[in-house]
Amino acid sequence: MLTEHRQIMLNQIEETRQAIQRKRERIRNCIQHLILESSLERQALAAQASKNGPELSFWEEHLAVKLEGIREDALRISYTHINENDWMREYSFTIDLTSREYKGAGIPTLTLIISH
Numbered sequence: 001m002l003t004e005h006r007q008i009m010l011n012q013i014e015e016t017r018q019a020i021q022r023k024r025e026r027i028r029n030c031i032q033h034l035i036l037e038s039s040l041e042r043q044a045l046a047a048q049a050s051k052n053g054p055e056l057s058f059w060e061e062h063l064a065v066k067l068e069g070i071r072e073d074a075l076r077i078s079y080t081h082i083n084e085n086d087w088m089r090e091y092s093f094t095i096d097l098t099s100r101e102y103k104g105a106g107i108p109t110l111t112l113i114i115s116h
């Protein structure tokens with residue numbers, strides 16, 4: 001009777017050990033998959049970032065505009081070549097990107113630009 005009970009306990013221990021091994025293997029596979037996904041995302045972001053700089057420079061140069069992040073979720077747009085009397089005069093406004101409906105601050109009207 002004691003040897004039967006001992007064998008039952010040994011069988012339960014072995015089943016538990018195997019279940020733990022299977023769970024560890026699933027977790028290990030999941031971690032490897034997440035590492036691979038993260039690596040691919042980093043590569044895609046790096047590839048896109050290498051294209052963003054030259055494209056931004058092109059548009060800034062050709063449109064006489066400058067785009068800059070002034071804080072998280074806020075974009076400042078500065079531009080020149082608007083006022084015929086002073087081509088280098090800078091005009092700017094800020095766009096708040098914190099919600100789906102963007103909010104502008106300091107956006108000049110056309111009549112304000114022309115009168116200066």
